[in-house]
Amino acid sequence: MYSMPVYRILTIMLCRVTFLFSFIIGLDYKLTFVNASKLIILLVDGFRWDYIESYHDLQLRGFSRLVDKGARAEWMVPAFPTNSLPNYKSLETGLYVESHGVVGNFIYDSKHGDKLEYMLSDDAKWWTEKPSFFVTAEKQGIRTGLYNMGGCYLEFDGINVSYCWPYHDSSSFKDSQNEVLDAVRRIHSGKIEIAYILHADVDTIGHSFGPGSPQLKQAVKDTDELISSVFQYLDTNHVTDVNIMVVSDHGMASVNDTNIIDISHVVDMNDIDELLESGSVAQIWPKPGREMKVYKSLKDFHEHLRVYNRKDILDRWFFKQHKFIPPIFIMADSDWCIVHPRSGDHKGTRTIHTFNGNHGFDNSGQDMRGIFLASGPDFKQGYKTSGISIVDVYQLICHVTGINPMPNNGTWARVEHMLRDHHLEL
Incomplete structure (x- = not known):
């Protein structure tokens, strides 16, 4: 049987005395007992x-x-x-990703040109919004x-x-x-x-x-x-x-290493300012004036690739209204893997298509x-x-x-x- 600790009993007694006092002096008083385990x-x-x-x-x-x-x-x-970092922050804040700003395991600040590459950054700005x-x-x-x-x-x-x-x-x-x-x-x-x-x-x-x-x-x-x-x-x-x-923070899906979506076949890297992440998702920042060209090259490239302009990202993901979310966001269907010329180039990563399991896919799965x-x-x-x-x-x-x-x-x-x-x- 659960036995209430002494400090809880004392706290409840104090709450009741405070409530009685407030009633006597005529205050409109509402008190919620706060746990302190x-x-x-x-x-x-x-x-x-x-x-x-x-x-x-x-x-x-x-x-x-x-x-x-x-x-x-x-x-x-x-x-x-x-993915991990967005969900660590959602756990820690109770906020969806567009509200807390940790939009991926890798983040690009296009205004200042700097990046977060997983947990390997000493810049507190990525964590403190x-x-x-x-x-x-x-x-x-x-x-x-x-x-x-x-x-x-x-x-x-x-x-x-x-x-x-x-x-x-x-x-x-x-x-x-x-x-x-x-x-x-x-x-x-x-x-x-x-x-x-x-x-x-x-x-x-x-x-x-x-x-x-x-x-x-x-x-x-x-x-x-x-x-x-x-x-x-x-x-x-x-x-x-x-x-x-x-x-x-998330689950894990099996990945077939033959199910590769290699976007390097259709994307000209000369049109790209920054390209982050691979595997389940990728974030793309085209150079000024090249956004529509990059979007059209990807849109109908592969039946298992979902391609979104930022404004068209699904509302149910709560992943649209933040300055760090890219102009073009792509996602593979579960069991498929996105690769590109920069896959595995970033600190803390390895070649993504060597994985036998992955996450980052639609959270409805x-x-x-x-x-x-x-x-x-x-x-x-x-x-x-x-x-x-x-x-x-x-x-x-x-x-x-x-x-x-x-x-x-x-x-x-x-x-x-x-x-x-x-x-x-x-």
Whole structure:
């Protein structure tokens, strides 16, 4: 049975006294009790929504405990494009991509001529247009620790996070184990209240070997061990005021290496100012006066290639109204791969058509769905809800940690029923 911590009881008593006082003096007063549990967020890059059931033979102890003792969504719909950096930021802000500005794993600022190439930039401008939850938390006196996160050592809007374990693009499972152990120890010792950890192995293995591969199966098992190690530490040390969330940024689709869309056959690079990304999507900035020429050359080139002028990008993607979105945006159908003369030229990339799995495709596809599971003092036990959006998770993060949230695109009605009914509303 759930036992409410003493600090919660005292807070409720204070709320009731405050309410009574306001009633006596005649104020029109409304008060919402704010939870203040600690939180560990494990962001598992590329973990598809159906991996847990697909690998039930592994007897996944960590995931099973999350399912049995916590709450979960049947699936989570990522923001578009279904790539990592846009969805990290949507998770952290509760905003769609056109609202937060991290429009891809690679971003081009055509006004100033500079680029973000994945997480390998020391320019804070790419990360600070809209504040992530950890920035808002630090401003409100809630200490945060970021693990394996790009730019976590940077100053965000005049502040630094309380702890930063810098991003490593070749981190191992052992690194993830060390990060998780360090995070839970810092949570327990009171050095931080929120730990935000990126575990990238599932995505890396999914790209290299594909969903359904023996290597991916092992990566799922390794992730389960990370989750189990958190529970083991909390149990051993009798820690009861910590929630754990396990969430992914997107899923993964199998890619046939013969399904290649080589746009170099129709695009003259002399007409191009900048061409970023490849595989599932590509962003194109034609030279002045060449936009229509480039668009027409691509429009009917391949039956599995979707070509959009910026104004025609689908409204349901919420990927149109931002200065960093390119004049021409192209996307392959799932199981197809876009290549061009600059594929793999950028820092942190490799030749995309060597992948056996990929993401970035339309977020309406089932293979792009991610996961959301949570357990702890603020979440119901054994509760399952229907699909949610990644922008909904921000509100849960803020609610259970006591962060006063920023305006966001999340829908509270989709997630509130996962919470226990021990918060107070007057």
